[in-house]
Amino acid sequence: MSGTGDVGPPDGGAGGAAPGALAGGVGRARGRGFEWFVAWRHLRDNVGRSHRTLVLGIVLLVLAGGALVAAHLPAPAGRGADGFLRLRESLLVERLRMGGVAGLVAGGVVTYLGVLFSAFSVFTAISIFGVFLGTSAPIIALSVMSGFEADLKGKIRGAKADVVVTSATDRPFSDWRAVGARLARLPGVVATTPFLEGEVMVQSGSMTSGIVIRGIDPASAASVLDLARTLREGKVSALAAPRAGEARARPGIILGEELYARSLRVFVGSEVDVVCPLCKTGPTGPIPGLRTFRVVGHFYSGMYEYDSKLAYVSLEEAQRFLGAPGEVSGIDVRARSPDEARQLAAAVAAALGPAYDVRSWEELNRGLFTALRLEKIAMFVVLAFIALVASFSISSNLIMMVTQKGREVAILKAMGAGDGAVLRIFFAEGLYIGLLGLLVGVATGVLGCELIRRHGLPLPTDVYYIDRLPVVMRAGEIAGIGALALLLCCLATVYPAVLASRMRPAEGLRYE
Numbered sequence: 001m002s003g004t005g006d007v008g009p010p011d012g013g014a015g016g017a018a019p020g021a022l023a024g025g026v027g028r029a030r031g032r033g034f035e036w037f038v039a040w041r042h043l044r045d046n047v048g049r050s051h052r053t054l055v056l057g058i059v060l061l062v063l064a065g066g067a068l069v070a071a072h073l074p075a076p077a078g079r080g081a082d083g084f085l086r087l088r089e090s091l092l093v094e095r096l097r098m099g100g101v102a103g104l105v106a107g108g109v110v111t112y113l114g115v116l117f118s119a120f121s122v123f124t125a126i127s128i129f130g131v132f133l134g135t136s137a138p139i140i141a142l143s144v145m146s147g148f149e150a151d152l153k154g155k156i157r158g159a160k161a162d163v164v165v166t167s168a169t170d171r172p173f174s175d176w177r178a179v180g181a182r183l184a185r186l187p188g189v190v191a192t193t194p195f196l197e198g199e200v201m202v203q204s205g206s207m208t209s210g211i212v213i214r215g216i217d218p219a220s221a222a223s224v225l226d227l228a229r230t231l232r233e234g235k236v237s238a239l240a241a242p243r244a245g246e247a248r249a250r251p252g253i254i255l256g257e258e259l260y261a262r263s264l265r266v267f268v269g270s271e272v273d274v275v276c277p278l279c280k281t282g283p284t285g286p287i288p289g290l291r292t293f294r295v296v297g298h299f300y301s302g303m304y305e306y307d308s309k310l311a312y313v314s315l316e317e318a319q320r321f322l323g324a325p326g327e328v329s330g331i332d333v334r335a336r337s338p339d340e341a342r343q344l345a346a347a348v349a350a351a352l353g354p355a356y357d358v359r360s361w362e363e364l365n366r367g368l369f370t371a372l373r374l375e376k377i378a379m380f381v382v383l384a385f386i387a388l389v390a391s392f393s394i395s396s397n398l399i400m401m402v403t404q405k406g407r408e409v410a411i412l413k414a415m416g417a418g419d420g421a422v423l424r425i426f427f428a429e430g431l432y433i434g435l436l437g438l439l440v441g442v443a444t445g446v447l448g449c450e451l452i453r454r455h456g457l458p459l460p461t462d463v464y465y466i467d468r469l470p471v472v473m474r475a476g477e478i479a480g481i482g483a484l485a486l487l488l489c490c491l492a493t494v495y496p497a498v499l500a501s502r503m504r505p506a507e508g509l510r511y512e
Helices: 019-043 052-071 081-088 091-119 122-159 176-184 257-263 304-309 315-321 338-352 366-404 406-414 419-455 475-492 494-501
Strands: 163-167 189-204 207-216 231-233 252-256 271-282 285-299 310-314 330-335 356-360
Touching (some): 019 419, 052 091, 091 419, 122 366, 122 419, 122 475, 176 189, 176 330, 189 315, 207 257, 207 315, 252 257, 257 285, 257 304, 271 315, 285 315, 310 315, 338 356, 366 406, 366 494, 406 419, 419 475
Antiparallel strands (some): 163 330, 252 310, 271 285
8 A cells, every 4th residue: 555644565564564464453352443543544644745834833933932032131230231121121122022922823833734744644734733723713812801801800899899789779778887787797798898979070170070989988998899909009098087176187089090190180189179069958959069188099990980980088078078977879798709799699689688789790790791701702603613614624634535545445344344443444533633633722722821921912001901911711611612623523524434434345446
């Protein structure tokens, strides 16, 4: 048999075995090992081929490694240190580092393709490479989507609680202390804190903006919200009401980054006027209320709607200013983890009864996370078409192989191989193709995600409001992608394997 994927010549050399040995191999142990051997030999192509693709891939890897090393070299001591530090901070060094990461990925892909072209036939190499792309690309894409989702959850949790309890009716929420005590006794509740919200106007000089003012308890808010982590300047304790008798004492306010730096353009220590259009009542009806606050800090949550529309004051000042003495808008509850928020919300709702509305952070942001989930599903479906195209490539490759290897199939059947043995041989060929592409594709996808996570891809913060491309790998998603790719590969082998098993020896040797 020929050296382009046949079982081998009948001389017992390295490429094959004698007919008697072949016949005995088919019969021994039901021919399982022999079937896998024949399948592997069919896929191999021993004809000498050019290794230019492999050399190109190695060159790309060397250049990319050199770029990364140059970008991460420590600053040399001496007179040139200052200039080198300035160079490292420049855009040129950043592009050099990102080019090195991209070069590593591209070099690895080209090297793998060169190895395939050197070891297998062209059509087999293309089929394996299609499976490789069909697994590595979805892993990287879905990991980036999961990274954005996790980043968004962290930012929401920084400004909002895991579970929010509000009154289900229009009655004032004045029994919040008793409700908070009941919540503290429930299992799964880490901490609670009351809050009061109202829509107001804030003004500094000629700069005016509409915001949501949120009154919090400085003593307990830090245990529920991640406000202390998001603070760029100041402390939550600075919101406490000023001591009686202090001259020119002003209550404190913490502003979002967009309000602080762009909308109002103030500094810590500046004074801002807060106007509530309907908080006061006069002889003729509601009248505007005005109060001056002193900026004691600013926070950066990473969510534009929070940083541009949210400000914190103490709960006492909010109750006094908004005309709601002894009342709150609701109670924030902290769970052990964000994933337990939904179960905790159900337990709180069962404990408090229908008089209170209990919602988890997922319910409060249901539209946003539903859109993210649909985007992930759409991304997975679109990228899964790569694996689907690869499966069609596998099927066409095996159909051509059935046609080309008709003589070998006829000889195997003449020596005693049954239809089931031939079917398993061609099924093993498809499985080889799928596994070779799948294993390297999964490894490349995980390695690519790790490179992005370690070195990062910088993003313009004025567009994306995030400085680096986030990546979160999830074992379930990776396993699902791998299982789907392998299933498509196995299904693609069914028709060619059945076609080969139905071939009769006389048909394969008719023109020999």
